[in-house]
Amino acid sequence: MGTSERKEREKERKKALILKSAEALIFEKGLDNLNMDEVAERAEVSKGSLYSYFSSKTEIVLGICNKATGMLSKEISEVLTKDIPGIEMVYSIGATFLNFVRAHPEFFRSMRFFDNLKDTDQLSESDYIELCQSNINTSFTSMVRAIQVGMQDGSIQSSYDPKELAVLLWSTSHGLVNMAYLHQNTPHFQLLEKNNIDMNSLFEAYMKLIGCGIATEGDIVHDDLKLIFETEKK
Amino acid sequence: MGTSERKEREKERKKALILKSAEALIFEKGLDNLNMDEVAERAEVSKGSLYSYFSSKTEIVLGICNKATGMLSKEISEVLTKDIPGIEMVYSIGATFLNFVRAHPEFFRSMRFFDNLKDTDQLSESDYIELCQSNINTSFTSMVRAIQVGMQDGSIQSSYDPKELAVLLWSTSHGLVNMAYLHQNTPHFQLLEKNNIDMNSLFEAYMKLIGCGIATEGDIVHDDLKLIFETEKK
DNA sequence: CCCATTTATTGACTTTTAGTCATTTTTTGA
DNA sequence: TCAAAAAATGACTAAAAGTCAATAAATGGG
Incomplete structure (x- = not known):
């Protein structure tokens, strides 16, 4: 059916998106000031969703x-x-x-x-x-x-x-x-x-x-x- | 009068005591796990008092x-x-x-x-x-x-x-x-x-x-x- | 196309810990 | 002795990581 493969790709895409957002924030404010709420906001996902993609900061x-x-x-x-x-x-x-x-x-x-x-x-x-x-x-x-x-x-x-x-x-x-x-x-x-x-x-x-x-x-x-x-x- | 000098010495003594407590905790649990409440407890001072001797962690x-x-x-x-x-x-x-x-x-x-x-x-x-x-x-x-x-x-x-x-x-x-x-x-x-x-x-x-x-x-x-x-x- | 089931998303909530501050206790010195 | 100054207290606030019950979306068999 190919559904699961698409989902897998979709998941990777979203992980990449989140990482990109985090990276942008790190460049803006430094690694020490990286904030999970801000990552979620920047990546346009909820905090819970963020944590389903990344288990921790x-x-x-x-x-x-x-x-x-x-x-x-x-x-x-x-x-x-x-x-x-x-x-x-x-x-x-x-x-x-x-x-x-x-x-x-x-x-x-x-x-x-x-x-x-x-x-x-x-x-x-x-x-x-x-x-x-x-x-x-x-x-x-x-x-x-x-x-x-x-x-x-x-x-x-x-x-x-x-x-x-x-x-x-x-x-x-x-x-x-x-x-x-x-x-x-x-x-x-x-x-x-x-x-x-x-x-x-x-x-x-x-x-x-x-x-x-x-x-x-x-x-x-x-x-x-x-x-x-x-x-x-x- | 000598009061202020004694106080000064007393203050230094207490700072040293707090540092000693913090040091002990660091050796026990590592620098990353240093906790201000525990420092206060170990040094037998209140948290407020701790912060009057040290402005921050x-x-x-x-x-x-x-x-x-x-x-x-x-x-x-x-x-x-x-x-x-x-x-x-x-x-x-x-x-x-x-x-x-x-x-x-x-x-x-x-x-x-x-x-x-x-x-x-x-x-x-x-x-x-x-x-x-x-x-x-x-x-x-x-x-x-x-x-x-x-x-x-x-x-x-x-x-x-x-x-x-x-x-x-x-x-x-x-x-x-x-x-x-x-x-x-x-x-x-x-x-x-x-x-x-x-x-x-x-x-x-x-x-x-x-x-x-x-x-x-x-x-x-x-x-x-x-x-x-x-x-x-x- | 429908609907039961699985999967994904949400944001309010919990937890932890640094740091604050109004109140109380102690010390000072006239 | 006692008023004023200094020190000490711990309950409280704030910030931020991480959780989870409730909700929404996607799936796929009939």
Whole structure:
């Protein structure tokens, strides 16, 4: 009869509509001020109906996080298609991440919300947790691949364990990017201002520091870094 | 007369008592589940009274953050008194930070809460914000000092700007330490488990990576790292 | 096309918790 | 001793997440 399939599609359409409304509200007022009554109003459904599509506010934010991590992992994956040495892929992935957070701070916030979920939140009942984890894993795998490419093409030292190195670059770049987020979005974060440090040059210094540690001789100094960096900014 | 001074002392004593109660509750139930009624009950004051000492829940958490950042900055400052090369001071500061977060995850949480304050929170009216900022600045200054010591004693390359390098180490170690926090405290964070990576060896790899970037020839490989590391763990 | 049954929608209601304030109690000092 | 000031109280308000009995809409067999 095809009725149930149509219903299923209709349901997905409405979930998407609700997520779109929530996303709009988050961009307008910030993730902290997201309000379920307002989401319902914006999506033109009743509160009860809203809760039949999303079991909790957390679930909605995870829906946003799914979109965020999906976008980011797609952008990061695209780096791997470039015809450049592995070490530059690593640089480019870092720049992609930084630019993503600058362009979409609230998406980044939803990602941190995901990171900080406690088991007390309805962890296992969520449809989106697995999707988010999968997206993040895709990004992480891209990082591992870039490192492996670099080891293959000789631009990255083969002495490291690719996965360990990937985790290291992953966590340190998170730290740097989080600082960029704080610098841009929280007014009382003054560390960069106070010390007259420009985020872009800090990022270049990070690349250089990493380069010294992992690149092979010829690739240590990455002269085009600034160029890549501006390109990434689209 | 001395009455007003006694009152002042009495007031401080009571604030400290309330903070102590809040701290106990945070350790028992986590920062997310901190409840003002329970704080009042634990501190044996009424809710109204509680609010005459602390203007908001945020203010209490900032009070905790003040203690946390104070403890950390003290521990970090002590590293500078050691008779070791600057590069090892840098390593030791990192290890101190990591061990602090492992030992006091809820304190670290309060520090992140501070980081993420929005201007919509009563930012300027807080007594503790300045104290927290000052504590953090003390820690940061210790890092700058360690780098300067290293440049003086020849264990760290002088080609870097000490402050920029300090910010870089600050933010990247935050990233690493945050990952350690997530690994230890959020069950669905599986990146390390999935890739069979041990946090301690990851930290050593971080030290090595930094070492390659900033140390002078003789100090690049830091053989005693593991030793220092265990010592730090107290 | 009708109507019984299932499915979806509604919004008033409950619950929780931060924060307030009129009232009461305690302290102060002349 | 007692009036005024300061501190303490807890019942109350407000805001927002989440629930559910009642209602409306869709479905599909006869």
